[in-house]
Amino acid sequence: MKCYCCSGLDYSQCCEPLLKGQRQANSPIELMRSRYSAFATNNNNYINQTMAKKAAINQESNANSPPVHWAGLDILQSPPPRGDHGEVVFIAHYTLNGKKYSMQEHSLFEKISGKWFYVDYVEPH
Numbered sequence: 001m002k003c004y005c006c007s008g009l010d011y012s013q014c015c016e017p018l019l020k021g022q023r024q025a026n027s028p029i030e031l032m033r034s035r036y037s038a039f040a041t042n043n044n045n046y047i048n049q050t051m052a053k054k055a056a057i058n059q060e061s062n063a064n065s066p067p068v069h070w071a072g073l074d075i076l077q078s079p080p081p082r083g084d085h086g087e088v089v090f091i092a093h094y095t096l097n098g099k100k101y102s103m104q105e106h107s108l109f110e111k112i113s114g115k116w117f118y119v120d121y122v123e124p125h
């Protein structure tokens with residue numbers, strides 16, 4: 001089957017090894033895609049394990065969110081990381097109570113002890 005993250009790759013060749021802990025994300029975009037797949041498969045452990053700093057502090061507020069069905073991912077920008085810092089701008093599509101929505105986010109990533117984490121996002125203007 002094709003991966004949840006809309007990469008066009010097979011799940012087993014894309015996000016599955018990351019979600020199963022068989023290997024780590026090599027770049028912000030890989031981590032971002034795997035986190036989307038984790039949301040799509042309700043893999044809360046993976047979602048929690050890949051957050052640090054401000055993102056990890058803010059995670060409580062998401063705990064009681066209503067269930068959504070993740071329906072697709074569009075990557076708008078994923079420039080090469082600068083040192084230990086990276087960013088990805090994306091639109092995630094989802095349905096909630098039968099209605100279609102999409103959310104755009106400018107996510108920030110940081111490499112800490114050799115491992116990429118989602119750390120924060122840029123507030124929309």
Ligand SMILES: [Zn+2]
Pocket residue numbers: 003004005006007011014015016033034037
């Ligand atoms: Zn994937």
